[in-house]
Amino acid sequence: MRTENGQVVRLEDYKPSPYLIPETRLDFQLDPHETLVTATLKLERSEGASVDAPLELDGEELRLETLKIDGCDVPASGYEQHPDGLTITCLPASRTFELVIRTRIAPALNKALMGLYVSNGVFCTQCEAEGFRRITYFLDRPDVLSVYTVRIEADRKIAPLLLSNGNPVSKGELENGRHFAVWQDPFPKPSYLFALVAGDLGVLRDSFETASGRTVELGIYVEHGKEARATYAMDALKRSMRWDEKRFGREYDLDVFNIVAVSDFNAGAMENKGLNVFNDKYVLADADTATDVDFANIEAIIAHEYFHNWTGNRITCRDWFQLCLKEGLTVFRDHEFSADERSRAVKRIAEVRALRSHQFPEDQGPLAHPVRPRRYREINNFYTATVYEKGSEVVRMLQTILGDALFRAGMDLYFERHDGQAVTIEDFLKAFEDVSECDLGQFSLWYHQAGTPSVTVSSRYDARAATFTVELEQSVPPTPSENRKRLMHIPLSFGLVGPDGSDLPYRSAEGASVENGVIHLRKRHHTVTFTGVEARPVLSINRGFSAPIALSTQSRVEDRLFLARHDSDPFSRWQALTSLFNDALIAASKAVRGGKKPVFTEDLLTLAVNLATDASLEEAFRALVLTVPAEADIAREIGRDIDPDAIHAARMALLRSIAESGRDVFRSLYDNMRTQAPFSPDAASAGRRALRSTLLEFIAVGERSPRLAKQQFDEADNMTERAGALTVLAQHFYDTQEGRSALIAFEERYRDNPLVLDKWFQLQAMVPAHETVLNVRKLMRHGHFSMANPNRVRALIGTFSMANQTGFHAADGEGYRLVAETVTELDRQNPQVAARLATAFRSWRSLEKGRRELARSTLAELSSRKSLSRDLADIVERTLA
Numbered sequence: 001m002r003t004e005n006g007q008v009v010r011l012e013d014y015k016p017s018p019y020l021i022p023e024t025r026l027d028f029q030l031d032p033h034e035t036l037v038t039a040t041l042k043l044e045r046s047e048g049a050s051v052d053a054p055l056e057l058d059g060e061e062l063r064l065e066t067l068k069i070d071g072c073d074v075p076a077s078g079y080e081q082h083p084d085g086l087t088i089t090c091l092p093a094s095r096t097f098e099l100v101i102r103t104r105i106a107p108a109l110n111k112a113l114m115g116l117y118v119s120n121g122v123f124c125t126q127c128e129a130e131g132f133r134r135i136t137y138f139l140d141r142p143d144v145l146s147v148y149t150v151r152i153e154a155d156r157k158i159a160p161l162l163l164s165n166g167n168p169v170s171k172g173e174l175e176n177g178r179h180f181a182v183w184q185d186p187f188p189k190p191s192y193l194f195a196l197v198a199g200d201l202g203v204l205r206d207s208f209e210t211a212s213g214r215t216v217e218l219g220i221y222v223e224h225g226k227e228a229r230a231t232y233a234m235d236a237l238k239r240s241m242r243w244d245e246k247r248f249g250r251e252y253d254l255d256v257f258n259i260v261a262v263s264d265f266n267a268g269a270m271e272n273k274g275l276n277v278f279n280d281k282y283v284l285a286d287a288d289t290a291t292d293v294d295f296a297n298i299e300a301i302i303a304h305e306y307f308h309n310w311t312g313n314r315i316t317c318r319d320w321f322q323l324c325l326k327e328g329l330t331v332f333r334d335h336e337f338s339a340d341e342r343s344r345a346v347k348r349i350a351e352v353r354a355l356r357s358h359q360f361p362e363d364q365g366p367l368a369h370p371v372r373p374r375r376y377r378e379i380n381n382f383y384t385a386t387v388y389e390k391g392s393e394v395v396r397m398l399q400t401i402l403g404d405a406l407f408r409a410g411m412d413l414y415f416e417r418h419d420g421q422a423v424t425i426e427d428f429l430k431a432f433e434d435v436s437e438c439d440l441g442q443f444s445l446w447y448h449q450a451g452t453p454s455v456t457v458s459s460r461y462d463a464r465a466a467t468f469t470v471e472l473e474q475s476v477p478p479t480p481s482e483n484r485k486r487l488m489h490i491p492l493s494f495g496l497v498g499p500d501g502s503d504l505p506y507r508s509a510e511g512a513s514v515e516n517g518v519i520h521l522r523k524r525h526h527t528v529t530f531t532g533v534e535a536r537p538v539l540s541i542n543r544g545f546s547a548p549i550a551l552s553t554q555s556r557v558e559d560r561l562f563l564a565r566h567d568s569d570p571f572s573r574w575q576a577l578t579s580l581f582n583d584a585l586i587a588a589s590k591a592v593r594g595g596k597k598p599v600f601t602e603d604l605l606t607l608a609v610n611l612a613t614d615a616s617l618e619e620a621f622r623a624l625v626l627t628v629p630a631e632a633d634i635a636r637e638i639g640r641d642i643d644p645d646a647i648h649a650a651r652m653a654l655l656r657s658i659a660e661s662g663r664d665v666f667r668s669l670y671d672n673m674r675t676q677a678p679f680s681p682d683a684a685s686a687g688r689r690a691l692r693s694t695l696l697e698f699i700a701v702g703e704r705s706p707r708l709a710k711q712q713f714d715e716a717d718n719m720t721e722r723a724g725a726l727t728v729l730a731q732h733f734y735d736t737q738e739g740r741s742a743l744i745a746f747e748e749r750y751r752d753n754p755l756v757l758d759k760w761f762q763l764q765a766m767v768p769a770h771e772t773v774l775n776v777r778k779l780m781r782h783g784h785f786s787m788a789n790p791n792r793v794r795a796l797i798g799t800f801s802m803a804n805q806t807g808f809h810a811a812d813g814e815g816y817r818l819v820a821e822t823v824t825e826l827d828r829q830n831p832q833v834a835a836r837l838a839t840a841f842r843s844w845r846s847l848e849k850g851r852r853e854l855a856r857s858t859l860a861e862l863s864s865r866k867s868l869s870r871d872l873a874d875i876v877e878r879t880l881a
């Protein structure tokens with residue numbers, strides 16, 4: 001499957017490879033500018049493939065030095081080199097043969113960070129999805145599984161550490177200060193899981209005893225001096241290993257498991273077999289430098305990559321269309337892990353917030369695609385919230401539909417049946433159909449149809465007949481290239497909440513299948529009648545966000561206030577409050593646009609204050625209650641003709657009104673929550689800090705004074721409270737003496753810590769003011785800004801474009817221009833990160849006319865440029881289409 005710029009790859013064109021590579025031996029003579037790679041491959045013609053079939057190897061930016069088959073040079077007439085590979089036509093008739101390929105590459109010049117590159121003096125690799133072809137010629141596709149033996153040779157001074165996948169086999173000293181190590185991975189794997197790391201790093205070691213009693217040596221490699229900051233990651237790793245044994249019966253399978261943290265990395269981390277490579281942002285943490293959110297992310301990502309060992313590595317994808325097979329499933333697994341390790345309710349709310357703010361806009365805009373796409377131009381553009389987060393929601397629905405026991409049985413069968421294979425979504429679903437005897441045909445549309453389904457719900461109670469009737473209707477909106485949609489199977493968890501807050505019993509339910517507290521929507525319209533309902537209930541529906549849909553209820557405000565106070569499902573309480581906030585904010589932003597002063601009802605404000613101060617609730621939950629929808633969320637709810645300035649004003653008005661209502665209680669609560677206990681990253685302590693920093697914002701906004709925030713900033717003994725205070729200062733008091741001096745102090749203190757300095761860039765990129773665009777330009781000239789480091793670019797430009805609505809969407813178009821210029825420049829070295837940044841424009845059509853036109857013309861100008869990478873051209877063209 002070769003792709004050239006512009007060429008589309010289609011799922012229906014999938015064909016198994018005519019050749020396989022059961023064994024791969026790689027020899028690396030490492031050098032930053034002249035690395036010599038010798039690949040010795042055992043080739044095998046597939047069953048049924050023609051003897052005349054040419055061997056089409058993928059390869060990019062390689063200098064070919066030797067090509068031998070069974071020990072003899074392949075004649076020049078027997079092969080052809082082209083920019084994306086090598087076609088060999090002169091092949092022996094024997095079914096198997098040995099192919100030796102020598103190529104040279106220059107890792108130090110590799111700025112795309114795909115293939116073998118150098119990050120801070122450390123050689124490292126990133127091969128998923130198609131980076132292996134930048135190391136050697138190969139069948140670089142996930143359905144070609146091979147057993148790898150890797151020999152690495154390097155200068156001992158530059159690279160005392162030599163790592164690859166699998167288990168260490170041998171090592172030794174050589175002449176001229178060089179040394180070598182040999183690694184062997186007994187598990188057949190696709191090339192995208194290959195990894196190599198060589199450099200001078202420190203290590204934190206530990207070990208883990210598996211359920212069956214084998215000892216696994218664990219190592220986390222970081223820059224010298226940072227070993228202690230890997231302690232939390234190591235703890236998270238061991239907890240993940242134990243959890244996967246308990247929850248899914250999955251044990252680790254090699255003698256060693258290594259993680260390496262590098263500072264230049266396109267993604268968050270990578271699950272290479274036995275050798276995970278991580279963005280150091282998701283490894284390094286301690287009280288002084290990481291926030292609670294950083295700790296939680298580290299825990300989740302360490303778990304995610306570890307869980308891939310079974311969902312992704314032992315069982316992999318047949319082709320890249322099946323990406324959600326490993327990603328959606330593994331996200332589901334890491335979500336469940338975090339829910340078990342922390343608070344399930346709080347975790348669920350955080351997941352839904354993230355889904356709505358990242359996946360919903362994708363599903364509702366020009367980049368919408370099914371969880372399992374059918375075509376792509378550049379696969380790297382499909383590592384999306386839809387594939388990951390919606391993919392996880394689909395697995396969660398499967399569990400809801402089948403129940404925990406059958407879901408686990410299906411997973412067991414999937415592991416047993418497909419271990420060592422490269423499979424499809426159909427194979428995955430078949431395992432669940434086989435254990436449950438359910439037909440998942442209609443359910444499978446969740447994988448195939450793009451777009452967020454919407455469900456409207458209304459209800460009525462008949463006191464005389466003691467019946468409660470619920471009307472439900474589903475529709476799936478059209479999305480690019482899919483106009484007509486089929487009806488979905490939507491599982492909606494529900495409860496009929498009685499006057500005292502507990503769920504009312506009912507005798508029977510007719511009109512849809514209703515099982516174990518779940519209504520199964522399968523048709524367009526259902527009328528569900530519950531009989532034997534003795535009091536008027538309030539319907540609580542889509543509890544726990546059982547289906548990733550947009551719900552519109554015609555419920556009364558009093559009913560939503562009631563659910564927010566009394567629903568037994570904490571998610572639904574939060575949801576009820578959030579929907580009230582949204583409605584109020586939409587009305588408020590309309591008022592602002594009409595030149596009126598926004599007003600909020602006492603009921604809503606009192607509810608927010610009461611929930612936030614209710615000591616019977618978890619502190620983390622209370623912090624979420626006070627987390628008013630972000631400006632981008634409000635914009636999404638409004639949907640069209642968006643004016644970011646009006647939204648900002650409306651949101652600020654709500655913050656002030658809540659602050660006013662909570663004036664007497666917030667301050668004393670804030671003071672009383674002060675603790676002398678030493679920092680601990682556990683969920684309860686994190687919840688307490690989250691609530692305290694949220695209260696701080698309201699107090700500061702209410703007092704219109706930076707004083708308390710500056711005090712918290714000065715007194716904080718941990719990064720969470722320090723950054724929490726600095727956020728309040730940057731958001732609301734940027735132009736005050738306190739705001740400025742805090743930012744200067746922070747920069748001074750953390751000048752030499754890139755991960756913390758990223759936060760400093762980030763906070764300034766978020767300042768809601770039209771001048772921010774100028775400041776961002778200034779920050780791009782800061783001595784510590786660099787286009788070569790993806791974290792830094794994301795911290796400044798990514799944050800500005802995604803988390804600063806008034807700045808990015810400045811009415812004069814300066815924000816658009818800045819992002820377009822940066823994207824163009826970045827594209828020359830790192831197309832993947834450039835393309836990702838460009839997705840900031842995806843909701844341009846929903847803006848008000850003036851901004852819409854500015855965004856469109858900026859995109860059009862970008863798209864007209866010559867020599868855009870395939871990655872960037874793909875995003876820009878789809879966004880404009």
Ligand code: B3K
Nearest residue numbers: 128129267269270380383
């Ligand atoms: N599988 C990697 C992502 C690779 C990104 C390639 N563009 C990390 C993960 O999802 O676990």
Ligand code: ZN
Nearest residue numbers: 304308327330
């Ligand atoms: Zn993953």
